[in-house]
Amino acid sequence: MLRGIIRGHIVSTKKQKSLEGSKFMEVELMKNGELTGEFIIAVDSGVGAGIGEEVLITTGSSARLALLNQNAPCDAVIVGIID
Numbered sequence: 001m002l003r004g005i006i007r008g009h010i011v012s013t014k015k016q017k018s019l020e021g022s023k024f025m026e027v028e029l030m031k032n033g034e035l036t037g038e039f040i041i042a043v044d045s046g047v048g049a050g051i052g053e054e055v056l057i058t059t060g061s062s063a064r065l066a067l068l069n070q071n072a073p074c075d076a077v078i079v080g081i082i083d
Helices: 061-065
Strands: 002-010 023-031 034-044 054-059 076-081
Touching: 002 034, 023 054, 023 076, 034 054, 054 061, 061 076
Parallel strands: 034 076
Antiparallel strands: 002 023, 002 054, 023 034, 054 076
16 A cells, blocks of 8 residues: 555546546655655545545555446555545
8 A cells, every 4th residue: 555645636527437427636655754756646436535635545456446346447546544
């Protein structure tokens, strides 16, 4: 899993059909509690994360399992908000 802070929304007027209704977020990654300056685009799995919140992200084939449609072409999914 990865840790990061949401920096913004990604607006997409056209999406692959299985991703329609999904919220794309730009996340700045963290390592050892420090921001890295690296960014990733992740789909919000329904946790309702917003800008400025610290989140947990799963990647790879595990990411698809976090979505309702497990056939969606997705490589990074927000699965939790860190309190």
